Amino acid sequence: MSEQPIRLYMFQTGVLKCKENNIKMNASLEPYEIPVPWYLITHPKGNVIIDGGNAVECATDPVGHWGGITQIYWPEMTEAEGCENALASLGISKESIRYVLQSHLHLDHTGAIGRFPNATHIVQRAEYDYAYTADWFAAGGYIKKDFDKPGLKWHFLNGEVNDEFDLYGDGVIKMIFTPGHSPGHTSFLITLPETGSLVLAVDASYTLDHWNDKALPGFLASAIDSVRSVAKLRYIAERYDALVVTGHDPDAWPSFKKAPEFYS
Ligand SMILES: [Zn+2]
Incomplete structure (x- = not known):
């Protein structure tokens, strides 16, 4: 296990091209382009990836890999942005x-x-269970070949029982249960030695409009849970005086440092 200082790196696997109303409920049909963020946390106990963005296959064969949902969300990315390649170029x-x-x-x-x-x-x-049994309106968002692979090591969390699950027990990486966008959605509270705390809302809050209760998201599994999860994250962000990173925000995302720069 390599000894790494605690750092947070932000990455992106290109963008998704969609329409504004896919992101903000009842908004326009105008073209809208959202970043696809993912994260690396280096840590003395072992490095940690959060999400990894799109599968790298989307760079060369979006329709082959994602199928019909590409008519709603069209991925544009390079192979270099695939998470393995991006980490290799960073020497990880x-x-x-x-x-x-x-x-x-x-x-x-x-x-x-x-x-x-x-x-x-x-x-x-x-x-995990829902990904195999999704309802009709959500099923296109789960690509089984991405997570149904032989020999994977899984560890499952159990909702409220594992709320604020502290990965290494040192407060650096906490997983916060935030259902609504999907039945088992989880956000992250990252606390770094110098920067302090960041809330990675991920899809619990696509944009600052969602964060500030100005718009519902254009996709959700439960409106009530979505709104309550945002309220829960706002409370946590206030408690920890955290920098807030929304999940697919074309306006806010450019303001954050991207790898090879990092937060320490
Ligand atoms: Zn999502």
Whole structure:
């Protein structure tokens, strides 16, 4: 296990081209382009990936990999942006990844699963189960070949029982149960030695409009749970005086440092 200082790196696997109303409920049909973020946390106990963005196959064969949902969300990314390649260019070895943490299992978050030989994959049990049994309106968002791979090591969390699940027991990486966008959605509270705390809302809050109760998201599994999860994260962000990073925000995302720069 390589000794790494505690740092947070932000990455992106390109963008998704969609319409504004896919992101903000009842908004326009105008073209809208959203970033697809993912994260690496280096840590002395082992490096941690959060989500991994799109599978790298989207760079060369979006329709082959994602199928019909590409008519709604069109991925544009390069192979260099695939999470394995992005980490290699940073000098982070595949073997050093100890955990892959899944906010949820939608197709633009599953790019790391099964690509790191020593990784245990952590997700809410409710999300894993739903990914195989999704309702008609949500089923297109789950690409089984991304997470249904032989020999994967999984560790399942159990909703409220594992609320604020502290990965290493040192307060650096906490997984916060935030259902609504999907049944087992999880956000993250990251606390760094110098920067302090960051809330990675992921898809619990696509944009600051959602964060500030100005718009409902254009996709959700439960409106009530979505709104309550945002309220819960706002409370946590206030308690920890945290920097808030929303999940697919074309306006806010450019303001954050991207790898190879980092937060320490
Ligand atoms: Zn999602």
